[in-house]
Amino acid sequence: MMRGWLVLGATILASCGDSDQQQAACTPGESIACAGENACTGFQVCSPDGGSFGPCQCGSTAVSSGASTSAGSGGGSSASSASSGATSSSASSGSGGAGGAGAFSPDDLPGLALWLHTGAGIVFDPQNPGVVLKWDDQSPHAHQAIGNTQMGWQPVIDPSAINGYDGVRCLGNGYGFTIADDPSLNWGTNGFLLAAVLKPGSPSPSNATRLWSKTDVDSYFELSQPALDTLKLDVGPSSVATTFAANPPQYHLVIVRGMDLELRVGASLSTGPTATQSIDSPGAPVLFCGGGSTELRVVEFIAVAGEVTDNEADQVRVYLADKYGL
DSSP states (O other): OHHHHHHHHHHHHHHHHHHHHHHTTSOTTOEEEEEOGGGOEEEEEBOTTSSOBOOOBOTTOOOOSSOOOOOOTTSOSOOOOEETTEEOOOOOOSGGGSOSTTOOOGGGOTTEEEEEETTSOEEEOTTSTTBEEEEEOOSTTOOEEEEOOSTTOOOEEEEEEETTEEEEEEOSSSEEEEEOOOGGGOOTTSOEEEEEEEEOOOOBTTBOEEEEEEEETTEEEEEEEEETTEEEEEETTEEEEEEOOOSSOOOEEEEEEETEEEEEETTEEEEEEEOOSOOOOTTOOEEEEEOSSSOEEEEEEEEEESOOOHHHHHHHHHHHHHHHTO
16 A cells, blocks of 8 residues: 555656646747748747647737637737737728728739738737737738847837827837748839838937848848938938938838938938849848837838829828828
8 A cells, every 4th residue: 555655656756747847948928930831930829837838830820818810801900019918099081091981092003022010910918918929910011020029129018109109119229020031021213102100219329220121142122211300211222211200209100212312301301313223132021110229119010112193102101191190
């Protein structure tokens, strides 16, 4: 009988030991970057018991812990924020933010390459309310903007930042998001358009804040804020810069066009030379929102590959201005 009790005791101890080891595998709710199916860039979250990390999640699958976003295909259905793990207030408008049937939407642009807005695609960290793990692209290409996971540099939600819509705050010296390379993001010497509603930060003279950066040894394509009151577009050796009113800090509507360089910030417009260097950088990711010594806030971002007509550019401008009251 004593022998039986010894065996049972050993079994219980072994079971407890295994449980302790499993508990120590990871911190419950901890999220880390990973490579998923077809080498997609995603994230995985530690199980509630700390036993292991869950599967690598890519695409539009959201981590839900009472925090969510929702929107219709027009991008104007709602803007919601995460606060203590809960969905908060939303702002609504018609399709595309302009209201009414048949209103313009970025979906109407034939060369739409990337479309990020806070009404859809925001994936929150369930253990850190307001921290953004991933921002899913709403264009047909379904890119994924993967948030920086370094403590202190993680992008966070900015509730009801402008006209009732949330913004995303990119903090610190690290880039807020990384977007994996894809042929749809390599535009050669063709035209392009970048449009954003953003709130610039306060960069240091030696460390510019960057909204968009896609570079390699042969290509340089960057939209940055080198000074408190200046945005600058660089395409190889060609560049154009526009100044704007920096005080008080506020959201601005920014429209960038190439290869005949044009940079508009609100009502301020600057034109530059015709760029000739290819902006292809195969294999190089897009580094988005950050990279400076200060924060940058973004509500919506649109990238279009190919020549964009004056009428199309004006449609984008009016869509953003109406949606955000600019």
